[in-house]
Amino acid sequence: MSDIYAQRGYGSRPLGFGRKPGVVVVDFQRGFIEAGFPMGGAPMVDAAVAATVPVIQAAKRAGLPVVACVNGYNSRRAAPHWKAAPVLDLLQGTPSVELDPRIAAAEPDVLLMKSAPSIFFATPAAAILTKEGVDTVIVTGCITSGCVRASIIDAFSLGFRVMVPRDCVGDHDQAAHEQNLKDVERRYADIIDNRAAIEAIEAWQAKNDRG
Secondary structure, three states, X not given: OOOHHHHOOOOOOOXXXXXXXXXXXXXXXXXXXXXXXXXXXXXXXXXXXXXXXXXHHHHHHHOOOEEEEEEXXXXXXXXXXXXXXXXXXXXOOOHHHOEOHHHHHHOOOEEEEEOOOOOOXXXXXHHHHHHOOOOEEEEEEEOHHHHHHHHHHHHHHOOOXXXXXXXXXXXXXXXXXXXXXXXXXXHOOEEEOHHHHHHHHHHHXXXXXXX
């Protein structure tokens, strides 16, 4: 089957890593992961958490920044007009807004609470990464078709190179996951895996350790 997008030039060149990578971790919080919560219990999301931990650990060893976020509100009035009702229960101080214990144990450098889909919207995430000299953002988290996609587009729009390890992002639905990764790969990001992300981080560390 022909790819009508490819025929029109979409996805015609890879981006590649730039001078310095950083990692963002989108919404790996208990409310989106654990089966006891209405929006939790997706095996793909749980697997993405496990695949992300070594990426965070590699970044920490290299001295590269890791910025994580949770989606939450200090009151229901603070939430935008979500069509997904359980999001309105992501209230600050409740278990649903806590980081997944595996992510918390990996100790991201920064933890932000956001109120919109993208980690970059109305947060200091971009300023923090820019301060650190980052030009390449490795995007991990959930949900691929929602907050991850929004974060990818904002990272792109802010001028970052965007790398997305497919095994470090997850969705409720495999088809939605694959379709959204394919679509952002046409336009905004390189789709890699966690091994490629770790190798790029380790290559940066080796180069900079040599001075």
